[in-house]
């Protein structure tokens with residue numbers, strides 16, 4: 410089978426080149442062409458020896474994702490639906506802001522965690538994305554945004570994609586090895602050269618993997634909290650039954666020893682009459698007292714038959730105020746791209762459920778617009 414070079418991080422590519430009797434600097438050259446310049450044709454890698462170009466072309470390829478849909482929202486948010494084979498597709502979202510551009514990347518086809526309020530969770534789980542499919546989202550978005558650098562041109566220009574968040578479909582830490590290889594490429598100066606502070610992994614709280622990440626690639630960390638008590642979190646985020654809040658808070662403290670920022674971001678989806686009371690806000694303060702943190706409040710983004718509602722703006726404001734009065738920074742996440750179903754929790758892609766667990770009977774799943782792929 411032809412090797413896809415997007416599947417390698419820098420170390421892996423150097424090893425593959427070494428196996429062919431090639432020097433490490435050749436691997437670095439090719440890495441730079443692929444990721445910095447977005448090149449997928451060996452013939453155009455002009456500073457690579459001709460004979461090497463030819464041998465690469467016969468044994469390897471640089472195969473990015475196949476876009477099946479490209480949608481732009483009224484607010485400039487852009488969403489790509491990418492074919493990952495066997496009738497499956499995942500979504501990647503670019504969120505432009507005044508002073509930065511954030512790419513929201515998926516890590517799995519579907520998700521196995523079954524968080525009660527998440528549309529990706531409703532689709533079931535198919536498989537992990539490969540390293541090539543994860544880094545391929547950044548590779549593809551850079552090319553589409555015209556953000557690839559020109560060979561020989563310095564790094565002075567503004568980057569279209571200044572931040573990457575692994576907050577798309579899937580649980581990144583459940584696909585640890587491939588996510589870590591992709592993270593290494595994001596940070597590598599010969600690839601995307603992003604600083605660790607500008608790359609964020611979001612997790613529902615996979616404690617052992619949080620410890621590994623801390624030791625191996627400590628990028629910024631966001632933790633999806635969503636409830637102040639184990640009783641409620643067991644229902645909203647079933648993973649809590651495995652790693653309850655006390656263990657999760659301890660893991661956050663350990664993570665902070667090596668984190669690039671001196672706080673953990675807690676994401677908290679606000680669900681009307683479920684977890685949005687003043688008492689919930691106060692309980693949250695008590696729970697997180699020992700963890701330097703910021704809160705990112707996400708008013709629930711609805712999807713068909715979710716069974717949940719978004720709280721009123723007043724209720725969101727009150728929740729935020731209680732946290733702020735305790736000197737905790739709490740921001741309310743602006744809904745971006747909801748007219749194209751690109752907002753948090755709305756990414757559905759196209760997932761052929763292989764977990765065969767079916768849909769919870771209390772909720773009937775209606776396919777979303779974005780799941781109707783036209784090939």
Ligand code: SAH
Pocket residue numbers: 524526527528575576577578579580581611612613631632633676677678707708709710711712753754755
């Ligand atoms: N599995 C990872 C990555 C998903 S990130 C995690 O759980 O952190 C996406 C964020 O959006 C998570 O905090 C998730 O809980 C939240 N989310 C999911 N569904 C949502 C919805 N319908 N409305 C608002 N936020 C949602």
